[in-house]
Amino acid sequence: MKSLMLAxxxxxxxxxxxxxxxxxKMLNVAKDGTRMAFExxxxxxxxxxxxxxxxxxxxxxxxxxxxxxxxxxxEAPLNTEARITVTKPGVYLFKSxxxxxxxxxxxxxxxxxxxxxxAINSFKPRGSLMRKRFEALKRQLKSR
Numbered sequence: 001m002k003s004l005m006l007a008x009x010x011x012x013x014x015x016x017x018x019x020x021x022x023x024x025k026m027l028n029v030a031k032d033g034t035r036m037a038f039e040x041x042x043x044x045x046x047x048x049x050x051x052x053x054x055x056x057x058x059x060x061x062x063x064x065x066x067x068x069x070x071x072x073x074x075e076a077p078l079n080t081e082a083r084i085t086v087t088k089p090g091v092y093l094f095k096s097x098x099x100x101x102x103x104x105x106x107x108x109x110x111x112x113x114x115x116x117x118x119a120i121n122s123f124k125p126r127g128s129l130m131r132k133r134f135e136a137l138k139r140q141l142k143s144r
Contacts, residue, residue, distance in 0.1 A: 019048040019085075024106065026053060026060035026096060036099040038106035041133070042140050045086050045110050053082040059098055065105070066093040066123060068116045084108075090115035091141070093123065103129035107137045117141075 022043045030037035043051055053062035053076060062082045064073040068090030076082035078098070086092060089111035096104035105125070113120070120141070125134045 019050060020046065021050045021052060023052045023054055025056045026062065028057040036096065036102040036104040038104065041106040042137055043108045045108055047087060047089055047111055049086055051084045051086065051108055055079050055081060061097040063095055063097045064092060065095050066091065066116065066119050068092070086110045088115070091117070091120050093120065101127055101130065103127070103133040105130065105133055105137070109141065113141045
């Protein structure tokens with residue numbers, strides 16, 4: 001009986017942790033009134049988690065802008081759900097391809113933002129609305 005309990009304890013302690021799923025809604029208007037927005041615009045995830053981009057409103061397409069070294073980029077078709085498994089620690093910057101100029105941008109922070117912080121800091125968005133939203137996201141990186 002003791003060896004059965006020991007075997008069960010070892011099996012449970014070596015089992016992989018369950019990955020989480022994070023849903024990001026692509027919206028024409030967010031709850032706070034922001035037009036052309038991801039909700040949430042910042043996701044904190046762990047390596048192996050999945051981020052689902054849900055096209056609640058039409059006309060959006062989730063596309064990567066910056067990803068950590070060795071991570072996969074993505075470009076989802078218009079009006080299509082995208083499922084991204086984050087495999088490397090760092091910051092994943094993403095946009096809605098049709099609404100990038102309108103500031104529709106977001107971030108996924110996986111484990112720690114440190115692995116590609118330089119790439120994020122050197123990114124220079126064009127347009128005042130894009131800069132404003134990007135800087136707001138960067139401030140959230142520093143808040144933790």
